[in-house]
Amino acid sequence: MISKAIKVKRNEISRIMEFLKNEGLLIEGLKIIKDGDLAFLPVKSVPEGYDSYEMNFEEIPRIRSYIDLVKIPEDLKKYLPRSMDIVGNVAIVKLNENIIEYSREIGNAIMLFNKNIKTVALDRGVKGEFRVRDLEVIVGDGLETVHRENGIRIFIDLGNVYFSPRLSKERSRILSLVRDGETILDLFCGSGAFSILIGKKRKVKIYSVDKNPRAIECLRESIRINKIDNIVPILDDVRTAVNYIPNGDRAIMDLPMESINLLDFVINKSSYFHIYYKTNSPDDVKNFIEGKGLKVENYGLVHGYSPSEGMYYFDARRGA
Template identity: 30%
Template sequence: MTGGDRTGETGEAEGPVAPCVRVPRENGEETRRDLAEAGVLDDRYEITVEDGWIYVPVLEHPEGYEVVERPVTERDGQTTPADLLAFDPTYERLGDVVILDEEDPDRARRAAEAVMESDVPVATVVRRASEVQGELRLREFEVLAGDGTETVHREYGCEYLLDLQEVYFSPRLATERHRVAEQVRAGEQAFDMFAGVGPFVVPFAARGADCVGVDLNEAAVEYLRENCRRNGVVDLVTVHHGDVREIARDPEFGYEGWADRVVMNLPHSADEFLDTAVGLAGEDCLLHYYDIQSDEDPYGPGERAIREAAGPEYDVEVETRRTVRSHAPHELNVVLDVRLTR
């Protein structure tokens, strides 16, 4: 399918119309890369942004995406990294930092040079140098161009200052975070057990919720406090640095039975904290439980663990079973939205 000219009542051409994949702005780069790899990206036309959505022109309707027909603008000759290379480098953007997914060091260096020479708005280019590791879920990055890894990431009307060398943050989860935030109502009490720099509690508080954010990473906690200030929600977010298990049971804070909503975004080991989550839950509490499991049974282990932790004290209802993204071959990052009532 290709774009055609629109013609008004006067018979004069108003410009081309083409099919475009529509995704939230935060998913734009990941979507562009996926469409390019699938060979359906129509690079004759500009990618456009409107009202928080990105429209990516495509040659045909790719499966799994929303596609709309809309006016498009022919490219004005902006230079992309691929224009300067013999290959299309794999990367994502976090604020003004470009993160390369290139294992070969020489290929990565050439890609970094091309990114800096292109029209991509960028201050620093880094390459992932390790997997996520350790108790704080940090990753090592090799700086290939530029000199700083602190940046400001904007997501659904909120902004987050962070240093990707010091904290864990994934822009690929923006749509999932927004899905949860849209459920939040003013006046509810929300507890994020692994809050990081605040991508859950900040938008929750912006919607009027009374929030608590806890993290073991001291740097993340300082960024969380700063991001509460940046987004004008300081009065609605209580921040703690430390082990959430100790903070949750400390009678000084009074969090036992406090929460209407609990976020557990700690895949691989969230099950180790379920007793704490149940202790936080109030009379009617929605638990957002993130997990990574085999695609043969992605939801069963988490659901069984939650039911066991809740015991006879709570009725357990799974409201949502959702795949967030693919994590690795035959492994899925999933979420269970589970209501606990007593």
């Protein structure tokens, strides 16, 4: 690109560029031309005291996403993921099998583009009894992180505890329904994201149950760093815990693969339920829940899993 330019000494580039920026004279997006001890800077107009030149400057490519930085064959870039989950300083990506061999290059590009990312992990699905993500660290420090959302901090060991940042708005929705003085049962609490948010923002008592030992450890750490004293972490199977925890005003059942099948064990423990379930037929799930004696007052999509299947919430009242 042909542009007006001024000539400066190389050791004065930074100082003069700052001056030009402050005066609104610097043309950004063009590469400085260096010639020995001198350099040419592109300008909109020539400031007083400088000679005017016309130079052909190289345009600096605009970096719009990590994709612009990935060093893989051009014909494979169509397989690069356009979205990913960011949890704290960890980026979680799913990769097409055609680009798996370039996973390290992809991870490096993600970290270069987003300086806040310290680890990039490959999502290979779910694993184990606790249905956590099967994550492989591509580049970075590890899978423990502190995630910030809605004014709280959540400590998470992503290798051993499931967490989805895509529920952030849903957690805020539930918070908006909770009133001071309630007793909350977070029946499959996982990392405790619902519990921590509600416990931080409302004067309530929360009983948070999970049978994953690492999840309860993470919850205890989140309680500590958020300085909360109204949450009772319980390491147990919900089917056992319901025999000794108090009844609640509101129960959260965030177990999308199994929640409705466990209603029989918990249905007498709360007046109101927030049930989450993965389905391609939410109307059928609504009917199933109401067949258990609950009245579904509201339901809707939280987020999609596939073109035909999504995770839905069902707000249901007992005795309605």
